[in-house]
Amino acid sequence: MSLLAVEDVTLKFGGLTAVNRLSFAVDAGEIFAIVGPNGAGKSTVFNLISRFYTPQSGALRFDGHDLLAVRSSDVAALGVARTFQNIELFDHATVLQNLLVGRHRHRRSNILSEILFTPAVRRQEVENRERVEEIIDFLDLQPYRDKMIAGLPYGVRKVVEMARALATDPRLLLLDEPASGLSVEETSDLRWWIEDIRRQMGITVLMVEHDMGLVGQVCDRVLAMADGAQLALGTPAEVQAHPAVIEAYLGHPA
Amino acid sequence: MRIVFKTDYVQDIRPWKDRYQLGLYLALLALAVAAPWLLDAFYLGELTNVLIWAVAGLGLMVLTGHTGQASLGHAAFLACGCYANIILLEAGLPFLLAFPLAGLVTGVVGALIAIPALRLHGIYLAIFTLALSILTDDIIVLSEPWTGGVSGKYAPPINLFGVMVDRWGTPAPFYWLTLAVVVLVTLGYINLLRAPLGRSFIAVRDSEVSAQAMGVDIARTKAVSFGLSCMVTGWAGALMGLFAGAFNNETFSVVISIQLLMMIVIGGLGSIHGAFLGAIVIGFLPQFLSIAKEWLAPLTGGGSVAIPGLEFGVFGMILIAFLLFEPMGLYGRWLKIRTWFELFPFYRKDMFKRQKTYLRTERLK
Amino acid sequence: MEILQLLISGLANGCVYGLIALGFVLIYKATEAVNFAQGDIMVLGAFVTIGLTNAEHMGLPFWAALPVSIALLAGFGYLVERLLIRPMFGQSQTAVVILTIALGFVIRFAVGLIWGHDPQTLQNPLAGRDLALAGLVLGLEDVAVIVVTLLLTGSLFAFFSRTRLGLAMQAASQNQLAAYYMGIPVRRVQGLVWALAGAVACIAGILFAAKGAVDPSTGLMGIKAFAAAVIGGFGSLPGALLGGLIVGVIEPFASRYIAAGYSQVVPYALLMAVLVFRPHGLFSQMRSKKV
Numbered sequence: 001m002s003l004l005a006v007e008d009v010t011l012k013f014g015g016l017t018a019v020n021r022l023s024f025a026v027d028a029g030e031i032f033a034i035v036g037p038n039g040a041g042k043s044t045v046f047n048l049i050s051r052f053y054t055p056q057s058g059a060l061r062f063d064g065h066d067l068l069a070v071r072s073s074d075v076a077a078l079g080v081a082r083t084f085q086n087i088e089l090f091d092h093a094t095v096l097q098n099l100l101v102g103r104h105r106h107r108r109s110n111i112l113s114e115i116l117f118t119p120a121v122r123r124q125e126v127e128n129r130e131r132v133e134e135i136i137d138f139l140d141l142q143p144y145r146d147k148m149i150a151g152l153p154y155g156v157r158k159v160v161e162m163a164r165a166l167a168t169d170p171r172l173l174l175l176d177e178p179a180s181g182l183s184v185e186e187t188s189d190l191r192w193w194i195e196d197i198r199r200q201m202g203i204t205v206l207m208v209e210h211d212m213g214l215v216g217q218v219c220d221r222v223l224a225m226a227d228g229a230q231l232a233l234g235t236p237a238e239v240q241a242h243p244a245v246i247e248a249y250l251g252h253p254a
Numbered sequence: 255m256r257i258v259f260k261t262d263y264v265q266d267i268r269p270w271k272d273r274y275q276l277g278l279y280l281a282l283l284a285l286a287v288a289a290p291w292l293l294d295a296f297y298l299g300e301l302t303n304v305l306i307w308a309v310a311g312l313g314l315m316v317l318t319g320h321t322g323q324a325s326l327g328h329a330a331f332l333a334c335g336c337y338a339n340i341i342l343l344e345a346g347l348p349f350l351l352a353f354p355l356a357g358l359v360t361g362v363v364g365a366l367i368a369i370p371a372l373r374l375h376g377i378y379l380a381i382f383t384l385a386l387s388i389l390t391d392d393i394i395v396l397s398e399p400w401t402g403g404v405s406g407k408y409a410p411p412i413n414l415f416g417v418m419v420d421r422w423g424t425p426a427p428f429y430w431l432t433l434a435v436v437v438l439v440t441l442g443y444i445n446l447l448r449a450p451l452g453r454s455f456i457a458v459r460d461s462e463v464s465a466q467a468m469g470v471d472i473a474r475t476k477a478v479s480f481g482l483s484c485m486v487t488g489w490a491g492a493l494m495g496l497f498a499g500a501f502n503n504e505t506f507s508v509v510i511s512i513q514l515l516m517m518i519v520i521g522g523l524g525s526i527h528g529a530f531l532g533a534i535v536i537g538f539l540p541q542f543l544s545i546a547k548e549w550l551a552p553l554t555g556g557g558s559v560a561i562p563g564l565e566f567g568v569f570g571m572i573l574i575a576f577l578l579f580e581p582m583g584l585y586g587r588w589l590k591i592r593t594w595f596e597l598f599p600f601y602r603k604d605m606f607k608r609q610k611t612y613l614r615t616e617r618l619k
Numbered sequence: 620m621e622i623l624q625l626l627i628s629g630l631a632n633g634c635v636y637g638l639i640a641l642g643f644v645l646i647y648k649a650t651e652a653v654n655f656a657q658g659d660i661m662v663l664g665a666f667v668t669i670g671l672t673n674a675e676h677m678g679l680p681f682w683a684a685l686p687v688s689i690a691l692l693a694g695f696g697y698l699v700e701r702l703l704i705r706p707m708f709g710q711s712q713t714a715v716v717i718l719t720i721a722l723g724f725v726i727r728f729a730v731g732l733i734w735g736h737d738p739q740t741l742q743n744p745l746a747g748r749d750l751a752l753a754g755l756v757l758g759l760e761d762v763a764v765i766v767v768t769l770l771l772t773g774s775l776f777a778f779f780s781r782t783r784l785g786l787a788m789q790a791a792s793q794n795q796l797a798a799y800y801m802g803i804p805v806r807r808v809q810g811l812v813w814a815l816a817g818a819v820a821c822i823a824g825i826l827f828a829a830k831g832a833v834d835p836s837t838g839l840m841g842i843k844a845f846a847a848a849v850i851g852g853f854g855s856l857p858g859a860l861l862g863g864l865i866v867g868v869i870e871p872f873a874s875r876y877i878a879a880g881y882s883q884v885v886p887y888a889l890l891m892a893v894l895v896f897r898p899h900g901l902f903s904q905m906r907s908k909k910v
Contacts, residue, residue: 050467076469101457105469107450114449115442121449129263173466324713368893376712377653381849382894385887392884512720519717567728573721577714578706
């Protein structure tokens with residue numbers, strides 16, 4: 001059974017159709033990529049899953065839940081975490097604080113117990129910290145733990161954002177252009193991390209990516225989009241060889 | 255150079271870094287408790303005033319410094335707390351019940367106002383709260399049966415465990431009462447900041463979209479922040495009313511709102527220290543100016559003539575200087591100095607450098 | 620008849636609010652900053668003019684003093700941008716708001732120090748003359764205020780929609796970075812906008828001081844003009860004027876027909892209602908941030 005199902009979804013902004021009758025499904029345990037030229041509606045698909053946008057028609061299902069029935073802030077509680085194309089971290093907080101915000105969906109305390117900082121809150125904080133430390137170890141963020149985000153280099157911020165998403169203990173991880181702006185070395189680190197995220201943590205990964213090298217190395221299946229609609233769906237090799245995809249990227253052959 | 259070795263996560267969770275720091279703050283507290291024996295009545299009164307402003311500053315800091323919602327209307331909540339406290343006292347409630355209730359009432363009022371207001375972003379919220387603050391004056395006049403309107407109200411002396419506490423008659427107990435409120439509020443604030451709710455405030459301040467993606471309910475978080483902020487501000491207002499002894503519709507004017515916001519900016523947004531440092535500036539500026547005027551009088555040839563608006567003029571200039579040269583406020587300056595000593599001789603000038611970016615517009619396209 | 624009288628005096632007041640609101644909107648449109656000192660800059664303009672023309676001060680001829688004081692205030696606006704606003708580049712809107720509030724305090728203090736705290740009136744050729752029109756007796760100043768305001772709004776509107784510089788200012792407000800890439804000198808444009816806002820504030824101040832007395836704390840009226848700008852829609856020049864007129868007209872009618880205590884309340888209550896119920900409708904440019 002598929003973990004995430006996008007069924008015949010259409011989203012319009014005024015006269016512009018951003019997503020046009022799009023359907024696809026991501027199976028549990030899969031690494032799935034969405035590729036396509038700029039403006040194809042890839043990030044919009046993510047924003048639909050995050051419930052920042054509501055489609056005019058179609059259905060979104062995650063693990064048997066109707067995503068359209070929940071609010072944006074409740075999507076995380078279902079087990080969906082994401083990163084953003086233009087890094088959206090909490091700039092005036094430390095790396096550690098950022099990752100701890102990722103633990104927010106596991107909050108069991110209430111205002112009163114937090115103001116009194118009861119032993120239960122303290123235990124919860126230690127648990128949160130332990131989980132966050134595992135992720136810090138996993139992504140080699142130890143040197144940056146107490147650093148402010150505002151002073152970190154771009155590549156590190158990308159990793160912190162991924163770490164924050166992992167701190168929520170998601171079942172589905174949405175990565176919006178994880179390799180953009182990264183150096184060759186950082187990209188190859190990323191490749192191993194994505195594979196480990198699936199293998200060690202058992203998390204399904206859905207990503208938007210332009211780097212076809214990375215996509216070919218780690219992804220099981222690829223969806224190619226153009227103008228908000230599906231062009232091709234299949235293994236990376238199949239999609240790369242698909243005539244419609246070649247046409248979308250290179251233009252119509254003379 | 256001082257290095258702290260960490261061996262346990264609890265070390266990061268507890269509010270102090272090491273024994274040295276804990277000792278420092280305990281010494282400060284001891285000094286504060288002993289103040290009535292060290293200061294004369296005038297300076298004790300001034301210190302009480304500073305502490306009351308600090309409570310108000312802590313209240314606004316929750317909302318503006320940590321949740322990123324600027325309010326230009328917190329004098330309205332000072333007024334709310336002040337009047338609620340006095341009205342409850344006059345209704346015969348003991349102070350120990352009336353005072354907490356005054357804060358709670360203000361908090362609930364604040365949270366209710368927040369529900370429509372927090373749909374507004376940035377400056378629109380500032381405008382909304384500014385209008386609220388201006389309206390407060392009229393609302394107090396219009397609801398004269400409760401508030402006494404233009405003629406105002408007098409604060410009755412309060413009975414605390416059999417001791418009559420009055421700002422003029424018994425300045426020391428009143429000071430201790432204020433200090434107790436300050437300490438309790440500060441401890442609650444520290445706890446909040448190391449717990450999930452405090453972090454969600456910071457998350458909302460720095461990036462609403464990703465806070466939402468992490469499962470933080472933006473509207474609810476903002477309303478809670480507004481409510482907590484108003485509750486603490488209400489307590490500050492109640493203390494202000496008792497401290498002033500008499501007040502009316504003009505006591506909590508829009509100028510107080512603005513002064514409060516400026517105070518926490520000077521102190522340093524986003525830090526508890528900032529509220530205290532700002533309160534010290536606000537509290538002692540008039541004294542400082544009158545001393546400076548006496549010093550300058552022989553030079554300028556004029557006597558000690560009162561210059562109207564001088565305080566605000568100087569205050570405005572200080573604020574402008576801070577915004578231009580030290581946007582992190584007094585606390586930011588202190589952090590730099592401290593880091594310089596801690597890292598000596600390895601401090602680099604650009605350690606606290608901010609990235610200058612093009613304005614991230616809050617409008618879409 | 621009484622209603623018409625009230626309407627005219629309300630409109631004249633509203634025009635002054637509208638002119639201050641124009642200053643807010645000009646700066647907001649071009650720099651996305653909100654200048655809370657606009658009311659105080661207006662007072663500064665009024666006092667500079669009074670200082671130049673009034674007999675007890677320098678006593679220059681009225682018509683010669685006008686361009687001088689307008690130019691002075693334009694220069695002041697430019698300097699404020701250059702010395703205070705530009706270094707704030709990259710900081711939040713709220714920081715700029717606080718800065719301008721502080722600037723307002725400083726201006727109020729300086730004005731009081733230089734010209735004193737007593738209310739003063741601008742001596743002008745129109746003072747005390749009435750215009751009888753179809754049974755209505757109108758103060759010539761009121762008429763002048765309305766005419767000048769309409770002319771000024773019209774020419775500013777034309778400036779923004781027709782001239783190259785005006786379009787450049789608009790572009791800089793829509794997207795600083797893109798405007799920069801397109802070769803618009805964003806920083807210089809912003810300086811010019813502040814200069815323009817200073818000049819407009821000066822004209823508002825002159826009109827206000829000609830109609831009635833000003834004192835240093837008159838600048839607080841800027842808050843009312845601010846309400847006008849918001850009510851009219853923050854992004855548009857005609858909207859600002861309209862908002863000013865609405866606030867100006869509501870005031871005398873509210874104090875005439877509703878209980879006296881409420882007349883002060885109405886503009887702010889209206890402002891809050893507009894902010895809460897029409898936050899998107901009136902600010903067409905406000906939408907959620909793109910991710």
